[in-house]
Amino acid sequence: MNGCRLDRWAVDAPLTGICVERGGRYAAFAAGDGCVRIVDLREGEPALTTRSLTRGAILALVADCREPAFICGADNGAVYRVHALEGSRELARFTRAWPDQLVTHPCGLRAISEGLQVRVLDAGGQTVTGLGNHPSTVAGLAFDSSGRRLAVSHYNGVSLWTLDGRSGEPQRLHHRGSHLDLSWSSDERFVVTATQERTIHAWDLVAGQDVSLGPCMSKVKSISWSADGDWLLASGTDTVSCWPFSTGRLPPAAPRMLGRYSEHLVARVCANPRYALTAAGYNDGGLDLVSLAPRPQRHALASAPGRPVTGLAWSPDGNCLLGGDSDGRVFVCRFETDVLARLAWTGRGS
Amino acid sequence: MTQTIPVTVLTGFLGSGKTTLLNRILTENHGQRIAVIENEFGEIGVDQDLVINADEEIFEMNNGCICCTVRGDLIRILGNLAKRRDKFDRILVETTGLADPGPVAQTFFVDDDTKDSFDLDGVITLVDAKHAGLHLDDSEEAMAQIAFADVLLINKTDLVDADELDGLERRLRAMNAMARIERVRMADAPMEQVLDVGGFDLRRALDIKPGFLEPEYPFEWGGVLHIDGTARFRLQNGPDPAMSAVLEPIDAATPEALTETAERVFTRFSAPDSMLKPGGAIRPGETCWTLELTGAEHYEYVLEVERPGLYALFTEHMPEEFEAGFCDAAGATLNVAAEHVFNPEHTHDDTVQSVALELDGEIEEFALSAWLSRLLQTQGPDIFRLKGIVAIKGEDRRFVFQGVHMLFDSQAGAPWGDERRSNRLVFIGRNLDEAALEQGLRDCQAR
Incomplete structure (x- = not known):
C-alpha cells in the first residue's frame, strides 16, 4: 500500500499485548518472554527498546492513566508500571491470581483482575478498593468514559460497579453462560460482551433489554466500536461482522460483513479512532484495512501465510497502526496524512 | 507450524x-x-x-x-x-x-x-x-x-x-x-x-480392542481334592435349597489348573440338571448334578471315582455358605489341596458399563450419522465415552470417531486396502441397552 511506512520486527515470543500510551508518542509490545518492547513512533528509523520484567510471560498490557507509561500483568502475579523513558517498577503483586485483565482511566484509576475480585489502584499505586466476589474469575473489565463506573464480566453476566467511594452492591446484568471481553458503547447506553458460546451479548441499560447476537463461527476474540460509535465490529467469522447500533434499539439489524471471505477467520478487529475504517487481522496472519462505507474498500497490508494475529492497536490520532502475531512478529505502520481519510471516504457512494 | x-x-x-x-x-x-x-x-x-x-x-x-x-x-x-x-x-x-x-x-x-x-x-x-x-x-x-x-x-x-x-x-x-x-x-x-x-x-485410533471380559462363570467355587475311591461331601442348610455341582479329573492342585478346567466344565452347567437326593453319588463326567439341600439339617453326598487321583469339584455357591466340608471314606477330614473363587464380585451390578459392538460389512453413512446424532441427543448425558471405527460404503478409508457425552468428533482414518471391512464401536455409559445399540448399528448396515 502506498502512503505508509511499515516497520517489522521479530521478537521470538507470542505477542500478548499491544498499545500506544495516552500521549500517542510511544507504543509498546508485550510478549510471552516476559519483556515489554517500546518504540518511539516519531523516530524516522524506529527501533525497539527491550525491558525485561520477568522470566515468565506478560499476560496483558494497557496504557497507564498518565503518559508516557504502560502497565502490564505477568504470570508471576506482578503488575508492573513501565515508563517509556524512565524504567519500570512493580506496582502490585498477587499471590494466588494472575493479573490478566487490566484497564486504566485518565482520572488516575487502574482496575486489575485478581481472581474473583477486582483491585482498584489510584495513581500512586495505593489500593482504593477491592470489588468482589464475582461468581467466577473476572474475565473482562471496562471503565465508562467518566471513570465512575466499572463493568466487570464473569460467568452468568456483568456487574456494573459505581466507584463513588462507597462500597455497595453492583448492578447485575444477568445472562447465562460465560462472558469474556467487554466494552461500552460510546454513548454508554450499551454494554456488550463476547461469550464462550461464540455469541455477542448486548445489554441496553436505558431500555433494560438484552439480546444475543450470533453465534459466530468461532469464539469472538475482539470487539471494537467504530469512530462514530454507530457500529460494533467483531472478529470470529470469515469477514468483519459489523453490527449497526445507530438506531439505539435492540436487536440491531443484520450485520454487514466486511473484508475478504476466506477459510481463515478474522482473529482481531480494531476500529480506527478517527476515520470510518477498521483494521482486521486474520488467523493466517493476513492483515486488511477496510472502510466502513456502504461500498467498502479493502486494502491488504500483509498477506498470508503466517500465524494468527493476536493484537492490533491504533494510536490515539488514528495515523499509526500496530500489530503482531502468535509467533512474535510485530509491526508498526505509519500512514501519511490523508491516506486513511481518503480510504475512509472512498466507497461512500453518491 | x-x-x-x-x-x-x-x-x-x-x-x-x-x-x-x-x-x-x-x-x-x-x-x-x-x-x-x-x-x-x-x-x-x-x-x-x-x-x-x-x-x-x-x-x-x-x-x-x-x-x-x-x-x-x-x-x-x-x-x-x-x-x-x-x-x-x-x-x-x-x-x-x-x-x-x-x-x-x-x-x-x-x-x-x-x-x-x-x-x-x-x-x-x-x-x-x-x-x-x-x-x-x-x-x-x-x-x-x-x-x-x-x-x-x-x-x-x-x-x-x-x-x-x-x-x-x-x-x-x-x-x-x-x-x-x-x-x-x-x-x-x-x-x-x-x-x-x-x-x-x-489419528492413533487404528483399532478398537475392548478388553475382553472374563466370562461370568455359572459357579462360584472350585476346589481340588485327592479322592481315593470315594469321599464324602457334607453340607448344612444354606441360602439356596439346591446347588449345582460338577466333578472333573484335574492334572494339578493349582489355581491355574482349576481355571483351565473351569473352561472345560463351563457349558455343563447350562445342561439339564440331574437331580440328586442326599446320599446320592456325584461322579465325574458330563453330568451337572443338582444337590437337594432342603428338608433336613445335615446333608451328605458321595464323591465317587473309578480311578484314585486329583479331582476338581465346582459348586454353584461358596462351600462356606453351606458350612460344607469333606472327609474320606473312613471319616477323616479331607483337605482341599487348591481352590479358586470364580465371580467373587458377581453381586456388583454397576450402572456404568461398557458395550462393545462388532459388525462385518459396510455402513450407510447417512444412516450412521442419523443414528448417532439421535443417540447422543437422547442418551448423551448417560454416555461418557464412545469410540468407533467403521467402514463407510463407497469410502476407501476408515471412518474414525469419538464422543464425550453429546459432543462428537470424527475424521478419515487409514485406508482399508485388502483388509476385511468391519465395524467396531465401544460405548461406556450408564443404563446402556446393549440389544438396542446392536440393533441400531445393524440398521445402518449397507445393503
Whole structure:
C-alpha cells in the first residue's frame, strides 16, 4: 500500500499485548518472554527498546492513566508500571491470581483482575478498593468514559460497579453462560460482551433489554466500536461482522460483513479512532484495512501465510497502526496524512 | 507450524495416590518440562516453577446441549500458558478427588482456543485397591472417573490379596472396556504408561480392542481334592435349597489348573440338571448334578471315582455358605489341596458399563450419522465415552470417531486396502441397552 511506512520486527515470543500510551508518542509490545518492547513512533528509523520484567510471560498490557507509561500483568502475579523513558517498577503483586485483565482511566484509576475480585489502584499505586466476589474469575473489565463506573464480566453476566467511594452492591446484568471481553458503547447506553458460546451479548441499560447476537463461527476474540460509535465490529467469522447500533434499539439489524471471505477467520478487529475504517487481522496472519462505507474498500497490508494475529492497536490520532502475531512478529505502520481519510471516504457512494 | 501441547488429566479419589504419582512424574528424569495445573492446593512436594493452583470453575454451555459443561478456569489458564509455550513440553491437570472428568474432557472438544493450542492426551485414573469398592458403591464421581479413563492405575496393590485384586479389576473392566489397566504399588507406573497415551487422538485410533471380559462363570467355587475311591461331601442348610455341582479329573492342585478346567466344565452347567437326593453319588463326567439341600439339617453326598487321583469339584455357591466340608471314606477330614473363587464380585451390578459392538460389512453413512446424532441427543448425558471405527460404503478409508457425552468428533482414518471391512464401536455409559445399540448399528448396515 502506498502512503505508509511499515516497520517489522521479530521478537521470538507470542505477542500478548499491544498499545500506544495516552500521549500517542510511544507504543509498546508485550510478549510471552516476559519483556515489554517500546518504540518511539516519531523516530524516522524506529527501533525497539527491550525491558525485561520477568522470566515468565506478560499476560496483558494497557496504557497507564498518565503518559508516557504502560502497565502490564505477568504470570508471576506482578503488575508492573513501565515508563517509556524512565524504567519500570512493580506496582502490585498477587499471590494466588494472575493479573490478566487490566484497564486504566485518565482520572488516575487502574482496575486489575485478581481472581474473583477486582483491585482498584489510584495513581500512586495505593489500593482504593477491592470489588468482589464475582461468581467466577473476572474475565473482562471496562471503565465508562467518566471513570465512575466499572463493568466487570464473569460467568452468568456483568456487574456494573459505581466507584463513588462507597462500597455497595453492583448492578447485575444477568445472562447465562460465560462472558469474556467487554466494552461500552460510546454513548454508554450499551454494554456488550463476547461469550464462550461464540455469541455477542448486548445489554441496553436505558431500555433494560438484552439480546444475543450470533453465534459466530468461532469464539469472538475482539470487539471494537467504530469512530462514530454507530457500529460494533467483531472478529470470529470469515469477514468483519459489523453490527449497526445507530438506531439505539435492540436487536440491531443484520450485520454487514466486511473484508475478504476466506477459510481463515478474522482473529482481531480494531476500529480506527478517527476515520470510518477498521483494521482486521486474520488467523493466517493476513492483515486488511477496510472502510466502513456502504461500498467498502479493502486494502491488504500483509498477506498470508503466517500465524494468527493476536493484537492490533491504533494510536490515539488514528495515523499509526500496530500489530503482531502468535509467533512474535510485530509491526508498526505509519500512514501519511490523508491516506486513511481518503480510504475512509472512498466507497461512500453518491 | 506450531505444535500443539499434550495435556494429561490425572483423576482419582482422595488417597488414591495422585499426588505421589504427580511427584514421581515431576522428579523422574524423562527430559520433559511439565507444567502442572493443580486443583488440590499445595500438595506437591517438589520445588516446581510451573505449578499453577486453580479453583475449579464449571461453566454450563449455553448451546442447547444439556450436559455440556466446561472448565472455565482451565480455558483461562491454558490460554495464558500458551503465551509461554516454549517453556514446557507438556501439561498435567490434576483434578480434585471428587471431580467428574467430564467438564475437563469437554473443554477440549468445545473451546476453540484450547483446541487450537492443546491436545487432550489421556485421562489417567488412580484407583485405591483397598477402598475403590466403597467409593464405587456410593459415588457417581468415582464411576465417572473410571468411565472416562484411558489408563486405570490400580494403586496400593500390596494392601489387598490376589483374589480381591482380580475382583476389582474385573469390576473396572466391566465398567470401562477401553482403558488399559495397570497394577502398581506406590503409584510407581512407568512414565510411558502415563504420558503420551493418545487416548483422544483419532489419528492413533487404528483399532478398537475392548478388553475382553472374563466370562461370568455359572459357579462360584472350585476346589481340588485327592479322592481315593470315594469321599464324602457334607453340607448344612444354606441360602439356596439346591446347588449345582460338577466333578472333573484335574492334572494339578493349582489355581491355574482349576481355571483351565473351569473352561472345560463351563457349558455343563447350562445342561439339564440331574437331580440328586442326599446320599446320592456325584461322579465325574458330563453330568451337572443338582444337590437337594432342603428338608433336613445335615446333608451328605458321595464323591465317587473309578480311578484314585486329583479331582476338581465346582459348586454353584461358596462351600462356606453351606458350612460344607469333606472327609474320606473312613471319616477323616479331607483337605482341599487348591481352590479358586470364580465371580467373587458377581453381586456388583454397576450402572456404568461398557458395550462393545462388532459388525462385518459396510455402513450407510447417512444412516450412521442419523443414528448417532439421535443417540447422543437422547442418551448423551448417560454416555461418557464412545469410540468407533467403521467402514463407510463407497469410502476407501476408515471412518474414525469419538464422543464425550453429546459432543462428537470424527475424521478419515487409514485406508482399508485388502483388509476385511468391519465395524467396531465401544460405548461406556450408564443404563446402556446393549440389544438396542446392536440393533441400531445393524440398521445402518449397507445393503
